[in-house]
Amino acid sequence: MRHIAFMSRRQMLAAMAGGAAAFASFGPAAAAEKTKVTMFGWDGYQTGLMATQNLAAQDVELAFSAMNNNDEIITRLASGGNDIDLITPYMGYVPLLAAAGLIQPIDDALVPNLQKVPKLFRNDRNIMVDGKRYAVPFTWGSGAMVYDPAVIKTAPESWFDVLKPEYAGKVGMSDDPLGNLLLAAKLVTDAEVPTRLTRAQLDKAIAFLVKLKKEHLRQIAVSFGELADALARNEISITFNGGEFVKKYAADKGKAVEFAYPKEGTFAWLDVCSLAASSKNTAAAHKVLNEMIETQSQLALAKETAQGICNVDAIAALDPALKFYPYDNLADFGSKAQFYQMPPLEASDGIMTWTDWQEAYEGFKAA
């Protein structure tokens, strides 16, 4: 205080100006240190990234906003979502997003952790478009059948078991147009690829779902959480289409359920991270992409979501309680559950489009 009192007015102003300049120069420098990367994805997918300080150490700040469904990604990007850098779609959407110019290629050299991802996931044909990588896979699973072992003593072997009279009114399914129709097509049509259907094949698949709904289905769950809840409350005993992670969801509610891969096979899914075409922070976004499949990040993701992970080091270090995916024999898993492309967007050669599928599925829901 005394020193200030003895300063002249000019000295005081000079000191204040100097201080202000120093403060001002410090501010932008501090702000410029971190690059903000915005991710739009399923809630929980940020958990791995938040579990370590790796992004902060690389001067990247992650902003995450949760989506409700895959199509919301398209809605946001197609309506000019310039604020989004990264998205986490289902792998089937990647070719469509690339064709629509909504995502841009990823530089493998900037994502070294890709080398820790098994080829089954890393080189899935959905995420490699015209030889270029459009997505980094980070979590996976399949449409496995889930059942209550207290009611069904031996694991069901066929999807057609859901039509057994003893399960009438005890079958549940999630409201998943692609998964349900794809599975039905796999079961009742002769389509070589169950996402490439003719009108007759699509109608046949719908007819099967309608029969299932009218005679056996008790619930079309709005989410897999609701499906697990119905299993936990003994409302249903078996599912048509489901997922390995339902076992964990049900266990959290105090219910022991099991899953099976019926002999007809099922579909596999891969959730991936893609770089939005409008992203201006591509360098920082690549750092986030690399961290998505970093070992500790993957372990945290597995713990949070109970979904399959892709990093082999993380798989080796995984808690045995979360190791219920067939990590030891991925080749065998590939034979039980395949990664399929989405139905086409444009009509050609009499193959039904994704819009046709959605219309048909609405017909099933209304039946």
Add this chain to the structure above:
Amino acid sequence: MKASRLPDGQVIRDGAMRIRGQWSVAWMMTPVAIIFTLLFILPSLNYFVLSFWRVAAFRVVPDFSYANYARALGQHLPVLLYTFKLALLTAMMTTVLGFLLAYVIRFRAGRLAPFLLLVTLLTLFGGYLMKVYAWKTILGNEGVINTALLGLGLIDQPITSLFYSPGAVVVTLVHFLLPFAVLPIFSSLRGVEEAEIESARDLGASGWRVVSDILVPRCRTGILAAFSLCFLAAVGDYVTPAIVGGTISMFGRIIESQFGQAFNAPLGAALSFVMLFASALVLLTASLLLRLWRPR
């Protein structure tokens, strides 16, 4: 021209007063009108235009086609009719129950009336989803009702039709919407004096006659408001059927999916307008029926 004298002795012509009054009303209505225009009229116009457009390769393309309306009134008509059936049932049940509760609070509860009214209001604070989930624990296979019936030995197996059924949707919605029915009807009943009812009773009117000749005609506005609120809330609801309806499909869910899962906002807009006009038609019919209600 006529003139009026104000309390302070100032003389003002009636025409000038009327104009001043009209300006005053217009001035007070302006904020509401602006909000209504910005948040309802303009977005509605936007969606009305959108309803004639189409989607191609994940992009909304300007067009002028009735195809979305044709789909709404073709493929989706059965679901619309089913939704209206459930919503009408819900609205009628809620209005009748709301009327009974409002009547009890107004004329029968005595000193308990403020308490009952408070309880009715308090249920509004319970949260919508909490009520929906509460019914899970009541109606489910292991819910309160089935457990009690099994415990009493009245049934051998849980009654599965209690839950994941249209009935569960109606019960849940009635519970949620009841306060919205009670309040406008109670407000109308406050305008009915007890003496009027006692007079009718003294003249030999039955309970039903009192309701039909005195209470309903005097509470037309409240009843219509209650019915409208409940019907509109029920017809557009998509969360309740998704959680407690099991496999049933309601129109609101189809609209919701067009704006999300199906990425077809033009069709969603057309479905919304079809529902809007159909709902307006139902409410106009209800209003007409209430106007035609005449004491015997």
